[in-house]
Amino acid sequence: MLRDGALQGKTIIVTGGGTGLGKSITRYLLTLGANVTICSRRQAVIDETAQELTTELAAVEGVGRILAVPCDVRNPQEIENVLAQTVETFGRVDGLLNNSAGNFISPTERLSYKAFDTIVDIVLRGTYYFTLAVGKYWIENKISGTVLNISTTYATTGSGYVVPSAVAKGGALIMTKSLAAEWGKYGIRVNAIAPGPFPTKGAWDRLFPEPLASLMDDPGSRIPLNRVGDHGELANLAAYLLSDFSGYITGESITIDGGEVLMAGEFSHLRDVTDEQWDEVSKSIKQANRASKS
Ligand SMILES: CCC/C=C/C(=O)SCCNC(=O)CCNC(=O)[C@H](O)C(C)(C)COP(=O)([O-])OP(=O)([O-])OC[C@H]1O[C@@H](n2cnc3c(N)ncnc32)[C@H](O)[C@@H]1OP(=O)([O-])[O-]
């Protein structure tokens, strides 16, 4: 979407950048010329992604550089290390994409106390810790940085069977808005993206495992646009929100879900009714109208 070189000179940290959506967004940011630090717990995974993307994009003109630094977002010292290594390698940090998450589907009454803590610590506490570290660096160095948090549509609607994730994503969304209000005076923007279903191994293994996958509708079939999301579509939006082109947008969460949340509307599920059935419906209503007048 953005023109070549749109992110030239920018450095962006992507948490969870070794897999799934974080990897796809990292690929696009590099293509647009940004330098990117990817971080997550598994060093082998982020090293392999860094190697793969470097090789894959070698021929792209103006491509950015990639650095992989291991980090558990629940650990402030490891976050400080990612920040320090990024500044040492690329000179500065301009953007932070909080994309790391943990999640699994389960009836809430089956969860242990620790299960809740594990998800909330990664998603809410981790997002806060990373944002705090980078925000303090920006304020101290007078850099107008930008934070982008990967949320989810159920951060606002809520959802059964993923209660710890919904609670944590909901908290991170309110943090997005609260910090946007507070740090606007430093020129720091804080936004979020709320994706619907975008197939990744990490999400599908934990949210649509068998026998659930066979029992549930195909996620695309519940969506007005009739399909799941494409990683490129999400990467476009993320790059825009991390770029200066979105310079007047802050505290916003943009939904990208093919209209999935709209299916909560009372009658939105009627799209499978045929023309013939609608003829019958119309006839029946008109009959009732006539009857009510007589
Ligand atoms: C539309 C799609 C929206 C998508 C949104 C997303 O976020 S997709 C993103 C998807 N991507 C990811 O999630 C990627 C990262 N995810 C992960 O690494 C793991 O899934 C993790 C989140 C469990 C963290 O691993 P870890 O090694 O830090 O933790 P651990 O193994 O030590 O477990 C901690 C506690 O949780 C318990 N518990 C675990 N599973 C279940 C279960 N199914 N049932 C019940 N409980 C379960 C486990 O028993 C333990 O409690 P206990 O028994 O000690 O009291």
Ligand SMILES: NC(=O)C1=CN([C@@H]2O[C@H](COP(=O)(O)OP(=O)(O)OC[C@H]3O[C@@H](n4cnc5c(N)ncnc54)[C@H](OP(=O)(O)O)[C@@H]3O)[C@@H](O)[C@H]2O)C=CC1
């Ligand atoms: N896929 C989808 O349909 C949707 C996804 N999302 C969100 O998109 C984001 C990416 O998810 P997706 O790509 O699908 O799934 P992935 O499982 O591929 O991504 C999650 C990433 O988080 C990293 N991570 C997990 N725990 C930690 C931790 N403690 N510290 C640092 N990194 C950690 C993982 O790396 P590692 O294991 O090496 O630490 C992994 O790279 C998440 O925020 C998710 O909630 C939202 C809505 C829909």
